Amino acid sequence: xxxxxxxxxxxxxxxxxxxxxxxxxxxxxxxxxxxxxxxxxxxxxxxxxxxxxxxxxxxxxxxxxxxxxxxxxxxxxxxxxxxxxxxxxxxxxxxxxxxxxxxxxxxxxxxxxxxxxxxxxxxxxxxxxxxxxxxxxxxxxxxxxxxxxxxxxxxxxxxxxxxxxxxxxxxxxxxxxxxxxxxxxxxxxxxxxxxxxxxxxxxxxxxxxxxxxxxxxxxxxxxxxxxxxxxxxxxxxxxxxxxxxxxxxxxxxxxxxxxxxxxxxxxxxxxxxxxxxxxxxxxxxxxxxxxxxxxxxxxxxxxxxxxxxxxxxxxxxxxxxxxxxxxxxxxxxxxxxxxxxxxxxxxxxxxxxxxxxxxxxxxxxxxxxxxxxxxxxxxxxxxxxxxxxxxxxxxxxxxxxxxxxxxxxxxxxxxx
RNA sequence: CGGGGCGUAGCUCAGGCUGGUUAGAGUGCUUGCUUUGGGAGCAAGAUGUCGCCGGUUCGAAUCCGCCCGCCCCGACCA
Numbered sequence: 001x002x003x004x005x006x007x008x009x010x011x012x013x014x015x016x017x018x019x020x021x022x023x024x025x026x027x028x029x030x031x032x033x034x035x036x037x038x039x040x041x042x043x044x045x046x047x048x049x050x051x052x053x054x055x056x057x058x059x060x061x062x063x064x065x066x067x068x069x070x071x072x073x074x075x076x077x078x079x080x081x082x083x084x085x086x087x088x089x090x091x092x093x094x095x096x097x098x099x100x101x102x103x104x105x106x107x108x109x110x111x112x113x114x115x116x117x118x119x120x121x122x123x124x125x126x127x128x129x130x131x132x133x134x135x136x137x138x139x140x141x142x143x144x145x146x147x148x149x150x151x152x153x154x155x156x157x158x159x160x161x162x163x164x165x166x167x168x169x170x171x172x173x174x175x176x177x178x179x180x181x182x183x184x185x186x187x188x189x190x191x192x193x194x195x196x197x198x199x200x201x202x203x204x205x206x207x208x209x210x211x212x213x214x215x216x217x218x219x220x221x222x223x224x225x226x227x228x229x230x231x232x233x234x235x236x237x238x239x240x241x242x243x244x245x246x247x248x249x250x251x252x253x254x255x256x257x258x259x260x261x262x263x264x265x266x267x268x269x270x271x272x273x274x275x276x277x278x279x280x281x282x283x284x285x286x287x288x289x290x291x292x293x294x295x296x297x298x299x300x301x302x303x304x305x306x307x308x309x310x311x312x313x314x315x316x317x318x319x320x321x322x323x324x325x326x327x328x329x330x331x332x333x334x335x336x337x338x339x340x341x342x343x344x345x346x347x348x349x350x351x352x353x354x355x356x357x358x359x360x361x362x363x364x365x366x367x368x369x370x371x372x373x374x375x376x377x378x379x380x381x382x383x384x385x386x387x388x389x390x391x392x393x394x395x396x397x398x399x400x401x402x403x404x405x406x407x408x409x410x411x412x413x414x415x416x
Numbered sequence: 417c418g419g420g421g422c423g424u425a426g427c428u429c430a431g432g433c434u435g436g437u438u439a440g441a442g443u444g445c446u447u448g449c450u451u452u453g454g455g456a457g458c459a460a461g462a463u464g465u466c467g468c469c470g471g472u473u474c475g476a477a478u479c480c481g482c483c484c485g486c487c488c489c490g491a492c493c494a
Contacts, residue, residue: 004428013488032486088493143417143492150493203494211494223494260494293453331454338454349453359453 005339007274012218017147019268023277023340026148026264033145033152037261040340041148043285044264045155049135051187051282052157052259055179061131061159066113068137069104074112077237081111084204088141106139111205111230111256114160115238122252125164125244129172130252133159148265149222156260162240162252166229169253170208173229176257177210180225188263189280189391190214190270191399192224203256207231215399216269224266227257270395271364277341278363280391281384287318288380289337293330293349306373307348310358313377318384338363343387344380364390 005022006014020026025041028034037045053063069092076082090106093099107113114132122130139153159176163169177194184190197209206228213221235241235251244250271278281287292307294300307322314320321342323333330347337345347359358376361368364387371379 011488017487028486138494140493142494144488144490154494156494226494258494262494291453295452296450326452329452329454329456331452331456333455334453335455347453351453 005274005276008217015274016265016269019272019277019339020147020265023268025268025277028147031152033142035147035151035153037155040285041264044267044279044283045261047283047285048187048259048263049157052183053135055183056133056157056159059131059175059179060129061133061161063134064132065134065136066107066110066117068107070107070110070113072103072105074116075105077112078205078231078233080231080233081205085109085140090139090141107136108138108140109256109258110134110136110138110158111160111234111254112238115234115240115254118160118162118252118254119238119240122162122240122242125242127242128162128164128252129168130162131159131172132161133157146265148268149262151261154261156258158256158258161255163255164242164244164250164252166253169255170229173208173210173227173255173257176255177212177225177227180212180227180257180259183259184212184214184224184263185392187280187282188267188270189282189388189395190224190266191392191396193221193399193403197226203228205231205234206256214266214270215395215402216266217272217398218269219402222262222266222269224263225257225259228255230254230256271391272341275335276339278391279341279343281318281343281388284341284343285319286321286340286342287384288314288320288344288346289333289342290320290322290346290348291330291333291337292322292324293347294326295350298350299353302353303348303350306353310346310348310373310376314380318380334361344383346376346380362387364394 005018008015020041023040024038025044026035026037029036057063072091075085075089085108089108092104092106095104118130122128135155135157137153137155141152142150145151161169161172163172181192181194184192192212192214194210194212197203197211202209203226208229210227211223212225214224216222230253232251232253234254240252240254241249242252267279267283268277271280290307290310292303294303304324307324311320311322323337325333328336330349334345341363343363345361345363347361352358352370355370357370357372359368359370360376360379360383362383
């Protein structure tokens with residue numbers, strides 16, 4: 001039916017790649033491991049950004065921007081950090097036609113350069129807490145890249161905060177973990193498990209790492225966001241000190257937290273099916289697509305007029321697209337927009353004109369029913385809510401059914 | 417870095433074993449007409465350093481050697 005999408009059951013990786021490419025989320029770039037985020041994929045990222053940016057600002061953090069290039073010596077100041085990131089750093093050795101005196105790292109994350117600035121900006125307990133966030137691109141030379149999920153360059157948001165005490169910093173780290181959980185579950189309709197990473201899985205240089213983990217339809221977990229309480233070594237390495245109320249100099253306690261374009265890949269793997277992408281309404285660039293059905297000897301002008309009216313009526317809080325392209329048949333468009341995961345499709349043709357109704361099809365269940373024209377707005381609002389809820393419940397059920405408490409190795413083998 | 421697969425038209429691929437004039441198909445694209453309720457039909461048309469370099473040969477997409485690149489699985493990771 002859907003041309004060119006490998007069934008999930010046949011080859012999960014091929015299915016995933018097909019969806020990303022067919023839904024026009026991203027494409028392979030000329031450089032290995034790099035991707036081009038196409039307009040449709042970028043529109044999803046913009047929605048993620050817009051919502052997350054609001055939530056971050058709500059917590060008191062402000063946006064700023066730090067440079068892409070970091071002196072190599074900065075990366076080396078915190079032992080665990082350099083050990084963790086050095087192997088996957090891209091290094092600039094030449095600039096302006098000359099060899100540089102000190103090589104520059106393309107940021108794999110910005111703790112070091114931000115800490116260097118914190119040291120200049122923070123003097124007193126009155127300066128704390130200090131909270132910044134940046135939306136940026138970063139580069140990590142991973143051994144094996146994967147489209148959208150693990151690309152050499154990716155986009156993210158990284159928040160960095162300074163606190164007077166370990167307790168304050170831990171509270172911040174856990175607060176952001178909760179922000180991420182809330183965002184994943186209530187906007188992406190992606191149920192997650194939160195927890196604490198083991199010593200070997202921690203962020204390089206963190207005292208504690210708290211992730212949100214989502215479950216993909218192959219039953220595997222995917223880290224979808226992290227919040228770290230950093231080790232005190234960062235503050236010491238960069239000499240970020242403040243004078244406390246009692247007059248003594250103390251090192252600050254740092255946190256950092258981030259979500260990335262990987263979330264788009266996670267969305268694909270949590271909700272989509274063999275027909276293509278499935279998007280939760282709250283993150284979908286287009287909520288409703290209207291397909292006019294024109295026919296020979298029919299009142300096509302009237303069909304187009306009604307379609308236009310429906311679009312007018314719905315537009316406002318939601319994004320509506322009227323697909324009036326005449327080089328494609330309705331069937332072609334049905335497939336096209338299903339591949340792209342548009343939550344609701346409205347079909348309007350001569351038959352509907354007669355009965356003063358439209359056919360509405362929802363992407364999550366495929367259910368297709370006629371509704372009177374003057375009920376469209378109420379029905380669409382209700383359906384969008386239902387789809388959002390249904391996607392979450394469906395994913396939640398899958399997660400619960402495929403999560404097991406383990407008390408022995410034998411039990412694990414049995415389940416696998 | 418180890419294992420597997422693959423590089424020929426925008427895309428998916430055939431051809432290669434057995435070398436031989438103008439390298440094919442499907443799909444997509446352009447134009448025209450007819451169509452349009454689940455990827456429409458007919459007709460005409462445009463489109464190629466056969467991944468790179470070298471070798472064998474009168475002659476290489478095809479045989480030989482080297483190199484490069486990409487995808488999948490693993491180690492690494494958001």
